[in-house]
Amino acid sequence: MDIDRCRALIYAIDTGSLSAAAGKLNITTSGISKMMSTFEHDIGFELLYRNRGGVIPTKKCLDILPSIRQLVEQNEMCDKLVETISEQPQGRIKIGCAHHAYLSWLGDITKEFQKVYSKIEIELIHDYSSNLLKSVENHEIDACIISKREGNHKWIPLYKDELVAWVSENHKLAKKNSISIEQLKKEPFIATHVGEDTDYARIFKKYHIVPNTRLATKDVFVTYTMVEAGLGISVEHSLTAKVW
Numbered sequence: 001m002d003i004d005r006c007r008a009l010i011y012a013i014d015t016g017s018l019s020a021a022a023g024k025l026n027i028t029t030s031g032i033s034k035m036m037s038t039f040e041h042d043i044g045f046e047l048l049y050r051n052r053g054g055v056i057p058t059k060k061c062l063d064i065l066p067s068i069r070q071l072v073e074q075n076e077m078c079d080k081l082v083e084t085i086s087e088q089p090q091g092r093i094k095i096g097c098a099h100h101a102y103l104s105w106l107g108d109i110t111k112e113f114q115k116v117y118s119k120i121e122i123e124l125i126h127d128y129s130s131n132l133l134k135s136v137e138n139h140e141i142d143a144c145i146i147s148k149r150e151g152n153h154k155w156i157p158l159y160k161d162e163l164v165a166w167v168s169e170n171h172k173l174a175k176k177n178s179i180s181i182e183q184l185k186k187e188p189f190i191a192t193h194v195g196e197d198t199d200y201a202r203i204f205k206k207y208h209i210v211p212n213t214r215l216a217t218k219d220v221f222v223t224y225t226m227v228e229a230g231l232g233i234s235v236e237h238s239l240t241a242k243v244w
Contacts, residue, residue, distance in 0.1 A: 003075050005039040006068045008032050009047060013065070014140070016054040069139040090119040096132035096144030097124060100220070101239035105158075106145065130197040147199050163200055164241050166227045166234040173233065181207055188214040188232035192223045200235040 004025075011021035012032070022032040040047050047061040057065060080091050097103055103124075110122055125132070129146035136144055136153055148155065165184075167173050173183070181203070189211035192198070204211065214232050217223045223234050224244050 001068075001071065002039070003072060005035055006072050008035050009039065009061075010065075010069060010072060012036065012048060012055050013057050013061075016056065018050075018055055066138060073139040092121040092123060093143075094123045094125060094141035096135060096141050096146065097126055098129040098132055098144070098146040099237060099240055100126075101237065101243055102145045128193070128196050128198070159239075161237045161239050163203060163235055164238050166224070166236050166241060168228055168230045170230065171233065181209060184209055184211045184233070184235070186212060188212055190215045190217065190223050190226045190232040190234040192217050192220055192234065192236075199237065203235075 008021060008025055011024045012018055015021050015024070018032050018036070019029045022029045025032065027035075036048060045060050046058050048055040049058060076091060083090050095106065097106055103126075106124060110124075113122070114120070125135075125141060125144075127135070129144075129149055132141065132144040132146050133149045133151050133153065135141045137151055145158065147161075148157075165173070165179050173179050173187070184204075191211065191213045194213075194216045203209070215226055217226065220236065220240060221244075223236070226232065227234050
């Protein structure tokens with residue numbers, strides 16, 4: 001199976017656009033279109049649905065996509081090995097990070113890494129822990145720093161980061177050393193990333209807690225601001241909470 005066609009297919013699916021994929025590969029849109037048509041002809045079935053909005057994978061394409069991603073990844077690993085042996089390492093590493101507080105770690109690591117491997121491009125991706133793990137297992141990214149999740153992967157613990165209650169300094173609970181998780185049923189609660197597989201959502205589910213949600217945000221800084229204004233309490237990772 002032609003690696004260039006496989007790589008072009010992955011770019012087209014990930015971007016949802018043949019023109020965007022062509023840009024990544026430094027070829028023309030008509031060139032990648034012909035490449036995909038030839039790929040479909042050789043493989044014997046349609047790989048992409050094309051419309052004005054872009055392209056989406058067919059059902060048969062989705063069935064073989066994990067294997068295609070793995071094939072491309074293995075080819076890139078082989079190229080990296082050859083480059084390492086020739087002492088001229090080049091390429092790209094994709095690393096995911098779920099929490100802003102951990103980005104400083106990645107910054108320090110990346111700085112030292114690039115002193116040794118200056119020709120390797122590093123792409124950092126921010127997303128939810130569960131989404132990033134899925135990307136690792138689908139061979140879309142190489143590694144990620146996330147909260148612990150179940151799955152088929154190698155897990156290396158880096159830090160035990162507890163969940164803490166976030167309250168304003170004038171709140172009646174502010175002087176307590178700790179609060180009961182049951183208290184979250186009573187106090188007005190400000191939720192971050194509602195509906196996502198967050199750590200606090202997992203804790204609530206484990207202990208059958210339905211918080212008294214009054215506000216919902218999609219950004220942890222917005223949640224912090226609302227808590228600071230005295231509009232309710234929230235739950236956050238200790239490292240993230242300490243940022244402010």
